[in-house]
Amino acid sequence: MTSIAVPSKGRLRESVLDVLSRAGYRTSAFRGSNASAVIEGIEFIEMRPRDAAAWLKAGRLDAAFISTDTALENHIEDWPTIELGFSRSDLVVACRQAAPYTSAADLAGKTVATHLPNWTARWFESEGIDVEVVAMGGSLEGICARGMADAIVDLRETGGSLARNSLHAIHEIVACQAVFTMAPDVDSEATDALDRMQLRIEAAHLATKRQYLVLHIDPAKVDELGTVFPGLESPTLVPLAGRDDLVAAHLVVQKENLWARLADLRALGATGIVALPTDAIVE
DSSP: OEEEEEESSHHHHHHHHHHHHHTTOOGGGOOOTTOEEEETTEEEEEEOHHHHHHHHHTTSOSEEEEEHHHHHHTTOTTSSEEEOOOSOEEEEEEEETTSSOOSGGGGTTOEEEESOHHHHHHHHHHTTOOOEEEEOSSOHHHHHHTTSSSEEEEEESSSHHHHHTTEEEEEEEEEEOEEEEEOTTOOHHHHHHHHHHHHHHHHHHHHTTEEEEEEEEOGGGGGGHHHHSTTOOOOEEEEETTEEEEEEEEEEEEHHHHHHHHHHHHHTTOEEEEEEOOSOOOO
């Protein structure tokens, strides 16, 4: 049976379950606390993303909902991946504001604490900087603020936690987010299941960015819709009963552009404008 890990708790779990629900999976079966559920022939196993990445690397899972940083730590960042666009943060090198360090190079010979010891050691080595890496499972900011570590490699979401501990980032390494990562060498049955799941997730994710739009417009002005929504492909046109001066145009547009373009649509003479949510978009 195809096995996929989902987060067992936290904000990442909530967002992942939302994605799965929008992709048509019955998320009411999930219980948390390392439980599992079989849905449509797939075994979903609930566990911490750090553990999920490790078991995925070990070949005991076919796929997992994790994050960029856990993929980096387990050296699976190049495996087949769907970027999910939420739980965004930056992986940074940070130190005390009063410390004399202004770049990662200044940390040569110093001690760096991190939740990502394997990747941190690889990254500093790739930069030609010799540091002592100390693995930690708890709060990094306090350790650095007390001077036990010269610097930390940690995730920064808003920067508030760093500021509260009188720390600041001296180097931004990589942008991170939630990802769906798949093993590259699964059997044919798992490949089929993951292909179907990937299609559904991508369709649901794309639908969150699009809006289905229906409006009435003069047929002579249909081409001008492309000036309102640049990049628009040919809309679907439906004749209106008893009307030669209007057609119903059906189109899919970027949701972020819709409200700003309503006045432009009215200026074209568009009427009967209706915006509908989309559940799935397959390109």
